[in-house]
Amino acid sequence: MTLWLIVIIASLACLSLKIAGYLVPTSFLEKPAPARIANLLTVALLAALIAVQTLGSGSRIVLDARLPALAVAAVLLALRTPFIVVVIAAAASAALIRALS
Amino acid sequence: MARTERDPSDEDPRTTGRAGWTTDDRAAARKGVAVGLAAAAYGISYGALAVAAGLDVWQTCVMSLLMFTGGSQFALVGVIATGGVAAGPAAIASAAILGIRNGIYGIRVAPIVGAGHWRRFAAAWVTIDESTAVATTQPTLRSQRIGFWVAGLSVFVGWNLTTLIGALIGNALGDVRVYGLDAAAAAAFLGLLWPRLRQRQSIAVGAAAAVVAAVTTPLLIPGLPVLIAGVVAVIVGAFNWFGSPGPQPEPPGIPA
Numbered sequence: 001m002t003l004w005l006i007v008i009i010a011s012l013a014c015l016s017l018k019i020a021g022y023l024v025p026t027s028f029l030e031k032p033a034p035a036r037i038a039n040l041l042t043v044a045l046l047a048a049l050i051a052v053q054t055l056g057s058g059s060r061i062v063l064d065a066r067l068p069a070l071a072v073a074a075v076l077l078a079l080r081t082p083f084i085v086v087v088i089a090a091a092a093s094a095a096l097i098r099a100l101s
Numbered sequence: 102m103a104r105t106e107r108d109p110s111d112e113d114p115r116t117t118g119r120a121g122w123t124t125d126d127r128a129a130a131r132k133g134v135a136v137g138l139a140a141a142a143y144g145i146s147y148g149a150l151a152v153a154a155g156l157d158v159w160q161t162c163v164m165s166l167l168m169f170t171g172g173s174q175f176a177l178v179g180v181i182a183t184g185g186v187a188a189g190p191a192a193i194a195s196a197a198i199l200g201i202r203n204g205i206y207g208i209r210v211a212p213i214v215g216a217g218h219w220r221r222f223a224a225a226w227v228t229i230d231e232s233t234a235v236a237t238t239q240p241t242l243r244s245q246r247i248g249f250w251v252a253g254l255s256v257f258v259g260w261n262l263t264t265l266i267g268a269l270i271g272n273a274l275g276d277v278r279v280y281g282l283d284a285a286a287a288a289a290f291l292g293l294l295w296p297r298l299r300q301r302q303s304i305a306v307g308a309a310a311a312v313v314a315a316v317t318t319p320l321l322i323p324g325l326p327v328l329i330a331g332v333v334a335v336i337v338g339a340f341n342w343f344g345s346p347g348p349q350p351e352p353p354g355i356p357a
Contacts, residue, residue, distance in 0.1 A: 001189040003181070007160045010177050010193040011167035014200035018170075018225040021207020022214075029208055037338035039297075040306045041331055042202045045195060046172065046294040047307035048314035048330030053179055053287035056318050056326075069284035073291050083292045084142035090288030091146075094281030 065097035122247075129239045129248035136231045137255020140171070144260045146285050147174055148267020153277040154182035158268040165264040169257065170229050172293050173199040176327070179286060184323025191324025198331055206233040213237075213245045227253030230293075302343040309333045 029035050054066045073090040081089075122130075144165070151161040156178065164174050173196035180192035207228045213236050214224040227250075236249035274280060298304050310330035317326040337343065 001186060003156060003160060003186055003189075006177070006181070006186065006189040006192055007156070007164055008167075010173070010196040011164055013193065013197040014168045014170055014173050014203070015226065017197065017200045017204040018207055018228050019222065021204035021228065022211050022221050022225050024204070024208050026208055026212065029205070033339060033341075035205060036341065036344070037335055038201050038205050040303065040334035040338040041198055042172070043294065043297050043303045043307045044310035044331050044334035045176065045199050045327060046290050046297070047310040048327040049176055049179055049195075050287050050290045050294065051311040051314040051330075052183065052318060052327060053283070053290060055315050056183055056323075058183060058323060059319055059321075061315065061318055065281070066284045066287060069281060070287050070291065073288035077292060077295045083139060083289075086292050087143055087146055087285050087288050091281035091285035094284035095279060096281075098279065098281070 065094040065101070068097060069094035123241075123244070125239065125241050125244040126247050129235065129244040130251045132235050132239075133232075133248050133251030133253075134255050136235055136252045137259045140231055140256040141259025141263045143171070143289060144263030145267035145270065146282065146289060147171065147178070147260075148264040148269075149271030149274065149277060149282055150175070150182070150267075150286050151178045151264075152268050152271035153274075153282060154178045155185070156181070158265070158272065161268040162261070162265055165261045168196065168200075169226065169260070170200055170203055171260070172230075172290075173197070175286060175289055175293075179290075180324040180327065182283075182286075188322065188324035191322070191328060195324065195327050198328070202230075203228050206230075209233065210236050210249060213242065213249055215246070224249070224253070227257055229253070229256065231256050300345065302337065302341075302345070305343045306334050306337050309337075 050070070054070050055061050055063070069090040072093045073086050076086045076089055147165070148161055151164065151174070152158065156164075164177070168174055168177075176199050177192045177196040180188050180195050184191065207225055210224070210228060210233055211221070214221060232249050232253035235252035236245045239245040239248045271277065271282075274282075277283065294307060298307060310333045313333055314326040314330040317329055321329070
């Protein structure tokens with residue numbers, strides 16, 4: 001599987017899912033379980049990606065500058081800081097810790 | 102695009118301006134442009150992270166044009182960054198599962214968009230967190246429609262432009278860890294997750310999924326831990342553990 005194939009298949013899958021929404025009758029949302037599961041799937045995947053991006057290094061768990069940087073991001077989000085400032089502050093924190101250590 | 106700010110209180114909401122736009126319409130358009138600018142700003146981090154993960158500039162830009170949904174794009178790039186091309190199937194699955202919510206948004210905004218195959222096709226393309234959030238928080242059908250299209254198209258133009266800029270910057274940077282861009286990816290995911298953590302059920306699922314992903318990382322090939330964590334959501338959602346019997350959760354607010 002080449003990188004191009006991965007990019008194209010994933011892109012078409014996401015676009016198809018968007019289009020599918022317009023083909024499903026509105027009554028689908030009246031059933032609580034599918035909507036609830038879809039919502040929780042988003043939460044679970046984002047949380048899992050945070051864990052892997054913060055702690056993972058290939059197949060190993062590594063504690064490094066990413067963890068304090070994520071803590072900085074969490075504090076700023078709790079203070080209702082704009083998204084882009086949060087992302088830049090996290091990157092700057094990690095960069096600073098690495099430069100000093 | 103720069104419109105002079107007006108105090109909404111100094112005119113009747115039903116008064117139409119020169120272009121026939123009401124105060125509600127203008128407010129919806131302003132919100133849409135603001136959301137577009139916010140999303141554009143972090144397109145740079147996506148572009149830089151994508152090339153750091155091994156995608157070339159073209160692949161990075163095709164994702165923003167065709168996939169056009171930030172969470173899925175970051176997810177694919179994140180899985181490729183840790184697992185390489187061998188993790189391709191897991192990368193595709195992660196992106197697709199995160200894209201399911203756009204389908205749910207489509208069901209919700211279809212009545213706002215209205216009829217017509219081409220119009221619906223274009224609308225589906227730009228049906229994302231931002232356009233849905235702006236559309237569903239406007240007071241009238243007309244302002245909802247304006248909010249949807251202005252937000253969707255603003256984000257589309259901004260996101261694709263800054264993706265290209267970010268990819269070119271990423272190419273020039275070299276080792277992105279020196280600049281903390283790996284931490285920026287995690288922070289971006291946290292920013293997307295944050296507005297969804299209002300209910301006990303979401304918080305429980307988020308915490309459990311993070312633990313499952315971390316614990317299984319040393320045991321499974323890269324990419325799979327994220328998918329296994331998704332099983333937590335399916336189980337908790339199916340049985341509605343930690344759930345409240347109340348109304349369904351609304352689309353989240355804009356992370357800006």
